[in-house]
Amino acid sequence: MKIARIVGLVAAAAMALTASLGAGSAFGAETTLCKTNTESPACKSADRYAAGTAIKAEVTETLFVENPIAKVQCGESQLEAKTSAGAGAPLPVELSAWTLGKCGTTAAQNNCTVTAQEAGKAGALLWGSGANGTLSASASWHIQCTIAGFNKIDCTFGYNSSATLNGGNPAQLAVAKTTLSRTGSICPTTASLKAVNYSVSSPNPAYVAKVEEYGTQLCKVNQSPCAALNSYPEGTMLEATSENFTIETTPATFTCKTASATVKTTAGMGNPLPVELTSFVLGSCKASGVGSCSVKTSLLPPGLQPVIAWESGVNGQLNNLAASWEFTCGSGPFYIWTFEAPAMSTTLKGGSPATFGFEKAPWVYCKGALCSGGSYLTAGFTVASPKPLYVVY
Numbered sequence: 001m002k003i004a005r006i007v008g009l010v011a012a013a014a015m016a017l018t019a020s021l022g023a024g025s026a027f028g029a030e031t032t033l034c035k036t037n038t039e040s041p042a043c044k045s046a047d048r049y050a051a052g053t054a055i056k057a058e059v060t061e062t063l064f065v066e067n068p069i070a071k072v073q074c075g076e077s078q079l080e081a082k083t084s085a086g087a088g089a090p091l092p093v094e095l096s097a098w099t100l101g102k103c104g105t106t107a108a109q110n111n112c113t114v115t116a117q118e119a120g121k122a123g124a125l126l127w128g129s130g131a132n133g134t135l136s137a138s139a140s141w142h143i144q145c146t147i148a149g150f151n152k153i154d155c156t157f158g159y160n161s162s163a164t165l166n167g168g169n170p171a172q173l174a175v176a177k178t179t180l181s182r183t184g185s186i187c188p189t190t191a192s193l194k195a196v197n198y199s200v201s202s203p204n205p206a207y208v209a210k211v212e213e214y215g216t217q218l219c220k221v222n223q224s225p226c227a228a229l230n231s232y233p234e235g236t237m238l239e240a241t242s243e244n245f246t247i248e249t250t251p252a253t254f255t256c257k258t259a260s261a262t263v264k265t266t267a268g269m270g271n272p273l274p275v276e277l278t279s280f281v282l283g284s285c286k287a288s289g290v291g292s293c294s295v296k297t298s299l300l301p302p303g304l305q306p307v308i309a310w311e312s313g314v315n316g317q318l319n320n321l322a323a324s325w326e327f328t329c330g331s332g333p334f335y336i337w338t339f340e341a342p343a344m345s346t347t348l349k350g351g352s353p354a355t356f357g358f359e360k361a362p363w364v365y366c367k368g369a370l371c372s373g374g375s376y377l378t379a380g381f382t383v384a385s386p387k388p389l390y391v392v393y
Contacts, residue, residue: 054082055093133165155185161175217231234265237264273307311347317346323344
């Protein structure tokens with residue numbers, strides 16, 4: 001690793017520790033190092049680099065410490081660090097060692113010696129956007145340079161700033177021009193580290209990602225996890241219609257040419273995603289052997305929270321919907337049947353449009369003197385809105 005690399009990483013690490021620990025943990029998602037950017041900016045647990053992952057980096061160009069006495073240039077720098085956790089807000093990083101080599105004020109770059117200070121300094125990495133983040137650190141190194149036989153520089157230079165870690169294969173660290181602190185017997189009046197770039201050799205590839213809470217989401221595209229701009233928000237109304245709603249019983253078969261159901265999400269994400277059945281209306285109904293029916297719908301208090309739980313692919317289980325229908329059939333005398341469905345469950349199949357249905361579902365109960373035997377519900381629903389709709393995790 002080269003000098004510039006080390007300076008940037010070292011400085012970056014400590015900086016993140018101070019700046020990121022407070023803000024990140026309070027307001028941001030946890031940061032992690034990821035093996036892939038396929039889910040960027042998120043990272044699945046299986047793709048995260050574990051705690052203790054070694055970080056090694058090297059400068060990709062000459063590093064310059066600019067000052068009024070003489071410009072010090074270094075051709076080598078090696079950085080060794082490791083993560084102290086698999087994720088964090090920010091991700092803690094321990095900088096165990098770094099070296100600067102081939103330093104000098106001449107073309108030969110051999111008239112300066114560098115001694116690293118503050119080995120083992122703590123640092124941190126904070127996700128910023130995409131696959132990139134901020135690596136912050138504080139670092140210092142003692143530089144002595146002999147020019148024309150005289151000791152012209154005998155000074156400890158300190159770095160306390162941040163660098164941008166751009167995820168990739170390999171990742172790159174970009175350090176901006178930074179003013180350095182100075183202490184010692186022979187120090188220049190000013191000093192700065194010139195902007196420089198580094199290459200991360202380990203881990204490789206490496207992407208900065210955020211750890212998001214994973215859960216069931218309704219998405220506008222077939223994408224998992226669902227990006228924020230593609231995720232249907234809390235309060236989304238799923239409006240579905242059917243043209244073949246049927247309840248089979250021993251006394252009669254009840255058919256309805258129209259049926260509409262509306263389900264409202266009460267969160268944007270969940271394990272599972274909570275929803276609410278807001279309507280379930282039947283129309284153009286009749287009972288075999290009796291005639292036309294009017295239907296009154298009542299929404300029942302659900303025994304369990306209605307939810308959508310991701311199942312596989314773009315599909316999920318729509319569970320615990322509760323409703324009842326009172327059929328008043330005939331032209332006089334009137335016959336009344338009441339059917340209760342306290343825990344309707346089905347597979348919500350993602351698509352454009354999404355669909356769900358019931359095939360002789362046995363959990364419809366007939367109430368009243370006219371009832372006998374079991375009751376079975378069959379219906380196929382198409383989700384007209386929103387469209388398209390995919391269930392993802």
